Ligand code: SF4
């Protein structure tokens with residue numbers, strides 16, 4: 047197993063502390079990047095007995111990369127946390143129910159066959175209107191509303207015909223494990239927008255989960271295996287577009303595995319970054335006199351570091367008033383499976399962002415990551431603060447002139 051020696055790069059300067067969302071919540075040094083690095087160093091000294099607190103404080107990290115993106119000593123915090131969690135996983139004691147839920151969740155993400163079966167079961171339940179029973183299940187707010195969010199929005203099979211006409215070029219679309227299960231609206235809008243802009247859209251059939259959930263939950267071998275599957279699926283040299291910022295961040299991290307994986311990492315881009323780079327389409331966009339709240343996911347801000355591309359492409363819509371609700375940071379607490387595994391911390395973080403959304407007085411919320419969209423949709427619904435939540439791509443496609 048890889049080591050934790052890079053913790054030695056931390057000079058304990060504390061410059062990362064004001065940027066850490068969990069430290070801001072608890073004020074506890076053990077919930078800060080510097081404190082967690084110290085805990086990892088203790089974990090590395092195997093003669094010291096592990097306390098439950100060590101598990102708790104490492105588990106409560108969001109893997110938001112805020113500390114890593116500003117660390118002057120370039121401490122590879124996320125890699126270290128992945129390694130630490132893999133080590134903890136080997137010695138962690140879980141109840142049978144916890145083990146089962148974890149296994150099912152990770153297997154569902156990794157297996158196309160399981161996702162297909164699960165999707166059919168859920169859609170059958172929706173036809174029978176059994177899905178509303180999800181609101182009575184003993185789950186966190188986000189988990190309950192996530193089940194409801196599985197409702198089909200658009201036909202996932204209605205892919206645009208690739209055709210021979212591709213005046214703008216060819217692209218490959220990464221749909222990930224959640225695209226056709228949890229975010230069909232964005233998937234359908236991405237297909238339509240790219241096709242209408244003249245791109246030939248290919249969706250390689252062998253693609254699968256990006257592996258981010260596994261990587262950040264101590265399942266490093268499975269994460270590497272999922273990367274291999276995507277490397278095999280995405281052949282050629284065309285750009286690979288992701289509409290979930292978490293997936294784009296993960297694909298760009300594939301460079302660690304092999305030369306072939308590094309080439310896929312280089313071709314992988316966030317869809318809004320791609321559009322911004324290509325420039326405003328000649329067709330133009332219909333005006334929209336509305337105020338929208340823009341939430342910047344941690345992956346878009348701290349890993350892709352491309353948030354200006356989002357505001358740039360939204361600026362193509364005349365009269366649109368965009369209020370960024372978290373320009374200074376502020377994690378919504380979704381963080382992959384964090385919203386399920388750490389419901390209390392997650393809910394407190396989501397409430398902070400929901401307050402800012404309320405204060406913005408916007409009539410629509412935009413965010414670029416599916417996990418953040420689920421989390422904020424559920425939080426706003428629970429607070430009786432109903433607001434439509436969309437990916438910016440969906441708004442662009444709606445406003446694209448004929
Ligand atoms: S992680 Fe980086 S910024 Fe934070 S205390 Fe260590 S050296 Fe300083």
Ligand code: SF4
Pocket residue numbers: 065066067068069077078079082106107108109110111112113114123
């Ligand atoms: S990754 Fe985020 S939550 Fe974890 S220590 Fe760094 S800033 Fe804090």
